[in-house]
Amino acid sequence: MTSADSGTTVVVVTWRGADHLTGCLDALAAQSRPHRTVVVDNASTDGTATILAEHPSRPEVLRLRRNTGYAGAMAHVLDRIDTPRVAWLNDDAAPEPDWLATLEDALDSQPLAAAVTSRLELPDGSTQSIGVRLTADGHGADLTEPSDEVFGFCGGAALLRTEAVRAVGGVPASFFCYYEDTDTAWRLRLAGWHVAAAPKARVQHLHGASTNPGSPLFHRWNERNRLLMLLRCAPAGVAVRELARFAAITALLPLRRHRPDAANFDPALRLRVLAEVVLRLPRTLRERGRVGRISALGRGAIWEAWAGL
Template sequence: MTTSSGTSRIVLAVTEVSSTVVVVTWRGAEHITACLDALAAQDRPHRTLVVDNASDDGTAGLLAAHPAKPQVVRLSRNRGYAGAMAAALSLVDTPLMAWLNDDAAPDPAWLGTLEDALGSAAAASARLDRPDGSPQSLGVRLTADGYGADALDTPVFGFCGGAALLRTEVLRAIGGVPASFFCYYEDTDTAWRLRLAGHYIVAVPEARVTHRHGVSTRPGSRRFHLWNERNRLLTLLRCAPAAVAVRELARFAAITAVLPLRGQVPDAANFSPALRCRVLAEVVLRLPATLRARRAITRRSTVGRGQIWRNWTPSKLRPIR
């Protein structure tokens, strides 16, 4: 640059980085490179932090060799998606924190589109598409019995943890990520706590990601149903109106009790009495900590649990006034 006096001087342009993209991986050797390549092609500057859940399949070597040179934190054991995100939160020093699955490949404008659309919201959920181009999720919706399900319409109750952007300090202020969930419902629980604290969440269909859903956790497997059913009940006990949480826990226990008496039951892991008994046992063991967390969530809340439930669930089975 040349001044009016003719003296030349050098101006260093400093590009502000607003987001850290956190990628959690476990045995991701088959797909982590595609994820990192897509992040390297983003049109918005960012930091990339990969949390490796003690992979033993060569993932560590691929991370070290990748030309993008992401920051890598290798955990001593597999803490699941929730545990790894909780560990990453303490390391993020940017205003925004993006969550991204290791089997997801975002379009080049993904991050910039999320940042621009966030506005005053606490979180923004991207659009996840299957490899064939069909839509998988715009975010999370709540069902009448308290399940978190993929939403294909807007507005959405919560963000999908596979590809989303959150305000770092807001996430810390509501209690962070429920690390003990291991996997599944960490996004629904976090979104619920954001809603209770008076924040809102936007869906951004223009921020697109191709997602190879379930590569690591195998939806339909026994582990999937264990985590899914257990964490739904824990989320309800933490966040839902008390009547809803008690009703759904009692209903789950009642169905578990009558299943052995039925002549025929569906051949699916979530109808296995043994698995359902394990779910109940784990919920009971976690109940003291869960109720302490519920009280902490209540102290941070500015919106009533009943109001959130009425606003975001279908009317069927909804007893809350």
């Protein structure tokens, strides 16, 4: 299958995915709609390369010299996509055979939408995500109940218009992992695009097979990237408020006799997050300026329309 035969490139990012990658590739090979498959291997050392070389679907492979994270890999491959649509798919996700067809039809039917998100289901059958909402404090949170509209897409399984993503600045490679999808959705909305949901596009997701949700590293990336996303995309007052709130909670935590056990309430971790945000602040503010220049809608209008819903 060449890119000329299909309008979609499915990008699978993997890192040490030997234990679950075959299931993803098998599911892609069973899709009812033709497509191009590109696997970006983040310098795996666990036999992933052998699995990719021997899989009968013979996916295209882009092997990176170091682990650049999900965001870095997506950013790296975007310039190599020559199809009008690009799908994001986690390596621990196995879509149903009509998944891509359902997403393509949904995107084609909604010309104002730049992205369509899938229904991700956990192995026990429960719904992990049918889209992303924007909380009152600027977190991106998975929606698990049907909704007429979604703020953003879940990067675990979604379909996007390639040129729309490029036009709003691509994928934030420096995020490494987490919030690259919500940040991209923010910028698409600022540019005037919509994000749609296709709950009939079903994907079984192992969730956390490559990362460890709840770990200190997870919380470090999560907290840092939320603040960076707000500094890049949100109204200035919101971004400053949330950064100040994060700093204030961090300062007060050592004074509390009892504090939550979760890693994101560890003062040392939070101080590291603040340090990383401060070090990246000059670059982030330059990026904020670029986001402003491509925006057709005001940051405040997007925030008022979506935050807290």
